[in-house]
Structure formats: structure tokens, C-alpha cells
Amino acid sequence: MKIGELASRTGISIRSLRYYEQQGLLSPVRHENGYRDYSPLAEEQVRTIQLYLGLGLSTEQIAGFLNCVLMNKEAFCKEVLPIYRQKLEEIDSQIKLLNNIKSNLEDRIQSILEEQPIGEKEK
Numbered sequence: 001m002k003i004g005e006l007a008s009r010t011g012i013s014i015r016s017l018r019y020y021e022q023q024g025l026l027s028p029v030r031h032e033n034g035y036r037d038y039s040p041l042a043e044e045q046v047r048t049i050q051l052y053l054g055l056g057l058s059t060e061q062i063a064g065f066l067n068c069v070l071m072n073k074e075a076f077c078k079e080v081l082p083i084y085r086q087k088l089e090e091i092d093s094q095i096k097l098l099n100n101i102k103s104n105l106e107d108r109i110q111s112i113l114e115e116q117p118i119g120e121k122e123k
Contacts, residue, residue, distance in 0.1 A: 065079035
């Protein structure tokens with residue numbers, strides 16, 4: 001299948017598909033005229049890539065285990081576990097940071113409200 005058809009079937013832009021190829025996530029056959037020819041399995045590959053991008057993983061991380069996942073399914077790919085753990089640590093750190101920012105903003109709002117004269121509160 002040509003790149004335009006793959007883009008149409010998956011809803012992913014041609015530019016993104018080319019990027020996935022550059023990152024080693026997709027490997028189409030190249031014809032002498034330069035056209036890319038994707039296997040019927042490429043559609044599943046793209047959907048799998050999108051799933052992992054949606055989990056917040058980078059293309060570099062995905063490249064490390066994509067073939068294993070596509071061949072064996074996720075439960076049999078031990079390469080995925082450390083990446084998941086690392087991502088969870090990153091998310092926990094981000095949540096902690098966001099909670100601190102939220103608390104700081106709430107304190108500032110409260111401080112401003114306490115400083116205003118009674119008739120002007122909550123304007």
C-alpha cells in the first residue's frame with residue numbers, strides 16, 4: 001500500500017508516517033522510483049505506535065520494544081517494563097510539581113482575598 005493510503009486508513013499524516021520511518025518505527029519497501037510500499041501490517045504498526053505515543057512515550061523509547069510487541073504482544077516483552085516504570089516516575093514527579101504549583105496559587109488567591117476590604121471580595 002502507498003503512503004497516502006496508509007495515511008487515509010490510519011488518520012495519520014503523511015509527514016508523521018515519514019517521521020516514523022526516519023525513527024525506525026516503520027520500514028516500507030522502497031521502489032526504484034522512490035515510492036514507499038507498506039505491508040498490510042503497517043496499519044497495525046501505526047496504530048500501535050499511536051497507542052504508545054498516547055501513553056507519553058517517545059519514539060526512541062517505542063523503537064526499543066516495538067518489534068517485540070508486534071511479534072509477541074505486550075505481556076511477553078520484558079523490554080517494556082522498565083520504560084513503563086520510568087514513565088510512571090516521570091508522571092509522579094510532574095504530579096508532585098503541579099500539586100505544589102496549585103497549592104502555591106491557592107495560597108496566593110487566599111492571601112489576596114484576605115487583603116481586600118469586605119465589600120470588594122470575590123469581584
